[in-house]
Amino acid sequence: MAEKGDTSSNSQGVGQFLTNFVSEVVQSPVNVILVGVIAFLVYKIVKSKTKSEEPVPEIKELPKLRRDFTVQELKAYDGRGPDGRVLIAVNGSVYDVTKGSRFYGPGGPYAEFGGRDASRGLATFSVGPGKDEYDDLSDLNTTEMNSVKEWEEQFKEKYDYVGKLLKPGETPTSYSDEEDEGSQQETESKSKND
Ligand code: HEM
Numbered sequence: 001m002a003e004k005g006d007t008s009s010n011s012q013g014v015g016q017f018l019t020n021f022v023s024e025v026v027q028s029p030v031n032v033i034l035v036g037v038i039a040f041l042v043y044k045i046v047k048s049k050t051k052s053e054e055p056v057p058e059i060k061e062l063p064k065l066r067r068d069f070t071v072q073e074l075k076a077y078d079g080r081g082p083d084g085r086v087l088i089a090v091n092g093s094v095y096d097v098t099k100g101s102r103f104y105g106p107g108g109p110y111a112e113f114g115g116r117d118a119s120r121g122l123a124t125f126s127v128g129p130g131k132d133e134y135d136d137l138s139d140l141n142t143t144e145m146n147s148v149k150e151w152e153e154q155f156k157e158k159y160d161y162v163g164k165l166l167k168p169g170e171t172p173t174s175y176s177d178e179e180d181e182g183s184q185q186e187t188e189s190k191s192k193n194d
């Protein structure tokens with residue numbers, strides 16, 4: 001009998017304690033803020049824990065490329081290839097912008113530039129699909145051409161130079177003194193097949 005009474009008063013005590021606790025917390029704005037801060041920190045910890053368990057997509061260091069490209073060849077390097085490499089041509093030079101994949105890779109804000117000659121887009125500040133053929137940029141005025149060159153300076157500083165963008169009929173330079181097997185062989189076998 002006494003046991004029963006004890007348990008009921010005990011559970012009542014717990015309930016009352018909780019009610020008091022909640023009303024104390026809610027009544028004081030300082031406590032409300034503290035609870036908010038704690039909840040936020042707990043959320044952050046939980047979030048960072050779950051995040052670290054996910055496989056972090058790491059950008060692998062790709063071997064350096066050294067070769068020239070036609071407009072058609074460049075298209076393969078829009079970041080959707082197996083190695084995820086992204087190349088961009090500016091002012092007739094090809095740059096490896098793979099480390100800027102978040103800009104130029106699939107889904108990036110400037111994905112239209114990936115695997116293409118971005119000169120015209122950069123000159124006119126429009127991220128649209130460029131020409132499918134070689135673009136000689138001859139209709140750009142001096143202001144626009146200067147803008148292209150300024151952009152190229154930025155690419156030069158940030159990214160690796162790969163080679164030239166070939167005009168139609170222009171033959172690729174053989175960069176044989178720099179042993180870059182993979183890319184070099186690819187160029188050679190391509191030009192043999194053509
Ligand atoms: C509302 C319009 C735009 C906004 C808010 C914007 C914003 C930005 C920001 C914040 C960056 C720097 C990203 C970083 O370094 O972390 C950037 C870079 C860049 N933006 Fe834009 N942009 C806009 C329009 C354009 C347009 C129209 C073009 C096309 C010419 C363009 C081309 C670029 C390029 C090429 C980069 C350099 C990315 C790199 O470092 O490789 N942007 N933009």
Ligand SMILES: *[C@@H]1O[C@H](CO)[C@@H](O)[C@H](O)[C@H]1NC(C)=O
Nearest residue numbers: 123124140141142143144145
């Ligand atoms: C060049 O063309 C742009 C339009 O793309 C125009 O706004 C600008 O005034 C032109 N500049 C010159 C020097 O003709």
Ligand SMILES: *[C@@H]1O[C@H](CO)[C@@H](O)[C@H](O)[C@H]1NC(C)=O
Nearest residue numbers: 090091092148149150152153
């Ligand atoms: C752009 O290309 C022209 C001709 O190919 C070259 O003379 C010029 O130096 C290039 N601009 C930059 C910034 O490298």
